[in-house]
């Protein structure tokens with residue numbers, strides 16, 4: 508067996524845990540980290556600072572299972588924070604990193620470490636999310652997780668946004684998203700909802716303006732003379 512100078516067994520690899528929201532990605536990551544802990548391997552867990560949903564210094568799944576994690580602003584920061592004897596590295600919410608997370612994962616795996624990266628593979632429009640395609644291409648091992656479609660109960664691979672909002676990043680949980688199968692996934696739903704909401708707001712405004720032109724009991728426009 509080949510060993511590095513610092514004594515780490517040189518069998519590093521990149522593992523990616525991917526899937527839609529509510530598919531148990533973080534639970535799967537926490538399971539792997541717990542196994543490493545039981546095996547008395549030295550481990551560290553990181554996550555991007557953007558994910559502040561439940562806990563600032565922990566990876567937290569939707570069912571609130573938590574594990575201590577270090578927040579980082581960039582992927583490069585992980586390279587500086589990894590301790591020399593760390594053997595297993597968990598990184599959650601990888602979709603929020605820039606593409607250099609792929610270089611960071613490669614560098615860590617090349618140095619003999621087991622790197623486990625969890626992240627959403629597609630966004631709310633069903634498009635590949637951030638650096639996940641690169642990570643999946645570079646991975647030695649891939650675990651695809653499935654949620655349950657809330658409409659039909661089939662295995663779900665898509666994240667349906669159920670509120671009207673723009674932008675790829677809208678942090679949230681069950682109030683903003685649902686798991687859906689391909690058949691019941693509607694990538695235009697959120698846009699349509701947003702447009703109908705703004706149309707409603709516009710018509711409310713128009714009605715308010717109409718009211719301002721309303722006349723009083725003497726036929727005089729309200730707001731002009733009264």
Ligand SMILES: [Zn+2]
Pocket residue numbers: 656657658659660661687688689690691
């Ligand atoms: Zn379905």
